[in-house]
Amino acid sequence: MSTEKIQAELAKYEASVEKAVARFPERPHLPEQRLYTPLDIKGDDYADEISFPGVYPFTRGVQPTMYRGRFWTMRMYAGFSTAEESNKRYRMLIENGATGLSCAFDLPTQIGYDSTDPISEGEVGKVGVAIDSLADMETLFDQIDLGKVSTSMTINAPASVLLAMYIAVAEKQGVPADQLRGTIQNDILKEYAARGTYIFPPRPSMRLITNIFEYCSKNVPKWNTISISGYHIREAGSTAAQEIAFTIADGIAYCEAAIKAGLKIDDFAGRLSFFWNAHNNVLEEVAKFRASRRIWAKVMKERFHAEKDKSMMLRFHTQTAGSMLTAQQPNNNIVRVALQTAAAVMGGTQSLHTNSRDEALALPTQESVTIALRTQQIVAYESGLADVIDPLAGSYYVEAMTDKIEAEAWDYIKKIDDMGGAVAAIEKGYIQKEIQDSAYKWQMDVESGARTIVGVNKFQMENEEPPKDLLKVDEAVGERQKAKVNAMKEKRDNEAVKAALADLKKACQDENENLMPHILAAVKTYATLGEICNVMREVFGEYEAHVSL
Amino acid sequence: MEKKIRVLVAKPGLDGHDRGAKVVARALRDAGFEVIYTGLRQTPEQIAEAALQEDVNVVAMSILSGAHGHLFPKVVDLVRGNGMTDTLIIGGGVIPDGDIPALKEAGVAEVFTPGTPTSDVVNFIKENVKL
Amino acid sequence: MDIAKELLKGNRLALSKAITAIENEYPEATEIMKEIYPHTGHAYVLGITGPPGAGKSTLTDKITRAYRAQGKTVGIVAVDPTSPFTGGAILGDRIRMNELTLDAGVFIRSMGTRGSLGGLSHKTADAVKAMDAFGKDIVIVETVGVGQSEVDIVKAADTTMVVLIPGMGDDIQAIKAGILEIGDLYCINKSDLDGADKLVREINMMLDLDSFMTDWRPPITKVIASQNEGIEDLIGTVEKHRAYIEGNGELTRRRTKRTRDEMLDILNSGINNFVKGQIVDSGRLDEYVEKIRAHDTDPYTVVGGLMDEMLKK
Numbered sequence: 001m002s003t004e005k006i007q008a009e010l011a012k013y014e015a016s017v018e019k020a021v022a023r024f025p026e027r028p029h030l031p032e033q034r035l036y037t038p039l040d041i042k043g044d045d046y047a048d049e050i051s052f053p054g055v056y057p058f059t060r061g062v063q064p065t066m067y068r069g070r071f072w073t074m075r076m077y078a079g080f081s082t083a084e085e086s087n088k089r090y091r092m093l094i095e096n097g098a099t100g101l102s103c104a105f106d107l108p109t110q111i112g113y114d115s116t117d118p119i120s121e122g123e124v125g126k127v128g129v130a131i132d133s134l135a136d137m138e139t140l141f142d143q144i145d146l147g148k149v150s151t152s153m154t155i156n157a158p159a160s161v162l163l164a165m166y167i168a169v170a171e172k173q174g175v176p177a178d179q180l181r182g183t184i185q186n187d188i189l190k191e192y193a194a195r196g197t198y199i200f201p202p203r204p205s206m207r208l209i210t211n212i213f214e215y216c217s218k219n220v221p222k223w224n225t226i227s228i229s230g231y232h233i234r235e236a237g238s239t240a241a242q243e244i245a246f247t248i249a250d251g252i253a254y255c256e257a258a259i260k261a262g263l264k265i266d267d268f269a270g271r272l273s274f275f276w277n278a279h280n281n282v283l284e285e286v287a288k289f290r291a292s293r294r295i296w297a298k299v300m301k302e303r304f305h306a307e308k309d310k311s312m313m314l315r316f317h318t319q320t321a322g323s324m325l326t327a328q329q330p331n332n333n334i335v336r337v338a339l340q341t342a343a344a345v346m347g348g349t350q351s352l353h354t355n356s357r358d359e360a361l362a363l364p365t366q367e368s369v370t371i372a373l374r375t376q377q378i379v380a381y382e383s384g385l386a387d388v389i390d391p392l393a394g395s396y397y398v399e400a401m402t403d404k405i406e407a408e409a410w411d412y413i414k415k416i417d418d419m420g421g422a423v424a425a426i427e428k429g430y431i432q433k434e435i436q437d438s439a440y441k442w443q444m445d446v447e448s449g450a451r452t453i454v455g456v457n458k459f460q461m462e463n464e465e466p467p468k469d470l471l472k473v474d475e476a477v478g479e480r481q482k483a484k485v486n487a488m489k490e491k492r493d494n495e496a497v498k499a500a501l502a503d504l505k506k507a508c509q510d511e512n513e514n515l516m517p518h519i520l521a522a523v524k525t526y527a528t529l530g531e532i533c534n535v536m537r538e539v540f541g542e543y544e545a546h547v548s549l
Numbered sequence: 550m551e552k553k554i555r556v557l558v559a560k561p562g563l564d565g566h567d568r569g570a571k572v573v574a575r576a577l578r579d580a581g582f583e584v585i586y587t588g589l590r591q592t593p594e595q596i597a598e599a600a601l602q603e604d605v606n607v608v609a610m611s612i613l614s615g616a617h618g619h620l621f622p623k624v625v626d627l628v629r630g631n632g633m634t635d636t637l638i639i640g641g642g643v644i645p646d647g648d649i650p651a652l653k654e655a656g657v658a659e660v661f662t663p664g665t666p667t668s669d670v671v672n673f674i675k676e677n678v679k680l
Numbered sequence: 681m682d683i684a685k686e687l688l689k690g691n692r693l694a695l696s697k698a699i700t701a702i703e704n705e706y707p708e709a710t711e712i713m714k715e716i717y718p719h720t721g722h723a724y725v726l727g728i729t730g731p732p733g734a735g736k737s738t739l740t741d742k743i744t745r746a747y748r749a750q751g752k753t754v755g756i757v758a759v760d761p762t763s764p765f766t767g768g769a770i771l772g773d774r775i776r777m778n779e780l781t782l783d784a785g786v787f788i789r790s791m792g793t794r795g796s797l798g799g800l801s802h803k804t805a806d807a808v809k810a811m812d813a814f815g816k817d818i819v820i821v822e823t824v825g826v827g828q829s830e831v832d833i834v835k836a837a838d839t840t841m842v843v844l845i846p847g848m849g850d851d852i853q854a855i856k857a858g859i860l861e862i863g864d865l866y867c868i869n870k871s872d873l874d875g876a877d878k879l880v881r882e883i884n885m886m887l888d889l890d891s892f893m894t895d896w897r898p899p900i901t902k903v904i905a906s907q908n909e910g911i912e913d914l915i916g917t918v919e920k921h922r923a924y925i926e927g928n929g930e931l932t933r934r935r936t937k938r939t940r941d942e943m944l945d946i947l948n949s950g951i952n953n954f955v956k957g958q959i960v961d962s963g964r965l966d967e968y969v970e971k972i973r974a975h976d977t978d979p980y981t982v983v984g985g986l987m988d989e990m991l992k993k
Contacts, residue, residue: 035616107614111590119592124564196565196589236568266596318574327663360663362645363615370569428733436571445574447666457662478551544738544906547588549574549770552704553767553794578768583792588775595781599774602781602788604696633692 036396057297060390061348062313067386069378069532073351079104079129083139086129104128115481124478137165147175151182157199159186183224189250194236203541216263217515234277237439245412252420269311278340287401289347318344325360329455362470429548508539556607564614575665597627622655684715723812727837733814737776754984755811759823762792801832846875871902
């Protein structure tokens with residue numbers, strides 16, 4: 001059909017809509033455009049903008065066959081209490097068919113404090129597992145073959161230390177570092193912007209990150225050295241376009257830092273990975289995933305002049321949106337998670353964590369975790385969504401939405417470029433402010449009823465029974481962990497610890513030194529995470545947050 | 550005389566999730582309150598001292614890390630220990646229903662869980678604050 | 681609690697309650713001020729002002745730490761704007777000073793401008809006096825310099841520091857017009873950013889044009905507050921200015937003028953209260969207006985009578 005013909009038909013349709021709307025008014029608060037037609041995507045050049053799976057700009061996916069070869073990695077984020085408890089949960093997940101591990105660490109570990117530090121009081125083992133030293137890491141992966149499993153660790157400010165511990169455990173198991181597969185999150189910029197578990201100021205943090213890039217490219221080549229995360233930006237309240245824009249801006253900053261440190265783009269870019277949120281609006285999310293791949297490919301090719309295809313591919317892990325889980329009628333969350341899973345799969349994710357129904361209330365129980373994993377398996381094996389590659393391509397709506405989100409994201413990226421890049425934009429508080437404004441608008445829309453959340457502001461149940469059998473982390477965990485750390489300290493060679501820490505300090509002071517070998521050496525002496533981070537605090541100082549409301 | 554409700558919005562502990570705290574802070578401002586926001590990683594001692602220096606009528610805390618059972622009561626004790634007997638102390642976050650009675654017993658006037666409209670928080674403060 | 685007595689004994693909660701009384705215009709505020717007034721005059725008052733985003737709170741934090749290192753105690757009054765639409769405010773300055781919270785030698789109080797612009801400078805000045813009487817060696821008043829009211833607030837200071845940052849573009853023109861002329865000192869924060877030297881030149885040019893210039897030429901100090909760079913130099917210029925105005929009698933002149941302004945302020949607000957209470961709120965105003973409109977009397981006679989009545993009270 002020619003454009004003119006479509007326009008003519010569209011005009012007729014619009015006229016009929018006018019009559020229909022007069023008789024049956026549409027629901028309030030809907031997106032402005034009600035229908036998408038070929039006119040909305042006529043600007044797209046198929047070869048340049050959409051193309052084929054595994055082909056630049058990778059809009060349709062990063063592999064030629066996608067899930068027809070292998071499903072995404074079903075990777076369930078877990079960890080709580082002590083290393084023993086978490087080890088049990090990991091082995092349960094592997095027995096149930098999970099194909100990758102994902103470690104959650106408690107807050108003291110994430111912020112580089114020992115369980116024995118007064119500031120850790122009340123937090124030990126709460127949101128994840130407490131890791132104080134190599135001893136805990138050995139327990140955490142007991143009877144799990146690190147040569148076979150791929151492990152993702154949600155760790156950022158002290159990522160170098162946890163990675164070093166992982167390498168050391170593998171060495172003890174007899175697994176060489178070049179066989180290790182997995183990911184460390186290692187994305188400090190989003191910690192400043194959205195998640196809050198930072199330690200050091202931007203400059204030394206960026207150095208640690210580039211040190212890891214360099215070290216892994218030589219010694220742990222299969223390791224994903226960073227998971228540049230939009231997930232938490234979205235959780236903090238951003239829109240879909242902001243999620244990918246701010247994250248890709250962070251990605252640009254990491255590449256620039258690595259290049260400045262002397263690395264070549266094609267030597268490290270292939271090991272960069274991303275982490276997206278799967279939110280409630282299924283089609284918008286699919287469009288977001290597609291747009292993110294296209295933007296990143298263009299950034300890598302046009303800005304950084306990458307030559308390898310692998311450098312231009314945006315590979316990503318996805319987690320369903322924790323902030324969209326409701327405490328009310330928690331079983332409804334199973335359905336939400338199923339839809340979010342569908343979005344992630346139709347968007348071409350490489351791995352997926354599905355949240356459990358009870359996570360707006362507490363850490364998930366074993367039963368809830370199993371349902372969440374089964375949700376992925378049902379989508380994979382029964383729904384047919386994984387049988388054809390990029391099934392929504394060509395939908396007028398999804399293609400138009402992909403273009404729209406891409407355009408919005410580019411606007412933000414340009415704005416951030418003008419400010420001097422992501423680090424400067426974060427230091428100015430710009431990114432934080434944009435996220436907060438979106439979060440506030442969302443909340444006000446929920447409160448005014450412009451946005452409906454089932455069970456929360458509509459279809460509530462009177463006298464809802466509070467759910468039973470929530471997971472309760474034993475309050476005595478903190479004391480037990482403290483005792484364990486103290487006992488470990490008595491057994492280790494404290495002179496060796498002292499020497500290793502002194503060596504690390506010296507290395508920190510020399511900006512040209514790669515810190516990874518020094519951290520690895522310290523970890524092997526059973527120096528604690530807190531001891532190692534304190535050495536770095538002494539030299540690097542601590543970050544002071546920029547808050548603007 | 551121009552009395553204004555002054556509220557300290559605080560994030561005790563190591564939890565970095567401040568979306569809720571910031572949304573509540575803005576909603577309280579829009580309700581005409583003066584909101585003193587402390588930022589992340591505040592110790593109970595810092596929160597109690599800030600409450601004293603600012604002579605706030607309300608201390609509102611948010612925790613999503615599960616450390617509420619330890620930290621909320623500690624703040625209550627310190628605030629009361631400073632002689633601020635009338636200060637309304639409230640909390641919010643990912644807090645299981647089962648934990649709420651103990652927190653109230655410890656002196657937390659109300660606990661707001663996920664899904665609470667900010668207007669509920671505003672109204673609760675207006676109805677219970679002592680000026 | 682006897683707020684004034686407890687304040688003078690060093691009770692922090694009493695100081696806090698005194699400031700609340702001042703801020704909320706409680707009737708007892710006047711009594712408190714009377715009782716503590718003899719104990720004021722010891723503190724040196726430093727005003728810090730500048731546009732939003734200039735890093736004033738971080739700078740205040742670092743200056744305070746530097747004074748603490750010298751063993752001096754510090755009080756901080758941090759003023760943030762109240763929303764004219766909702767009457768609410770986010771007072772966020774403490775965030776940058778969290779580490780000072782548990783320092784017993786520091787007391788930080790955040791205040792909103794609360795719409796009552798005229799009364800604000802008066803309230804701030806009284807809050808400063810409360811901290812002075814409490815025994816603070818240095819009291820810092822930090823405020824966003826965007827309007828006349830904020831300018832009035834820093835006039836309560838012995839030394840006024842204007843903080844600017846590079847790269848503000850056209851904004852500087854507007855700010856120049858408003859607050860630049862009140863600076864005894866200029867501080868260029870975030871001076872590692874592009875344009876710091878240009879900003880120094882601009883301020884110098886402006887100072888060259890200042891026809892009221894005495895033999896004190898305001899120094900311009902470059903700092904990076906977030907990295908604690910240049911803070912010692914900055915404090916040095918404060919001390920230099922202090923010595924200068926103490927030496928030539930300017931400090932006494934400033935404080936005398938301040939006392940005079942304050943007294944007129946208090947007097948004016950007394951008259952206003954009388955007018956509002958006795959004439960407007962009581963309904964007498966409407967009666968007079970009615971009579972004047974009917975030409976039974978005239979406004980001059982009525983006001984004359986009211987003045988006599990007021991003076992007798």
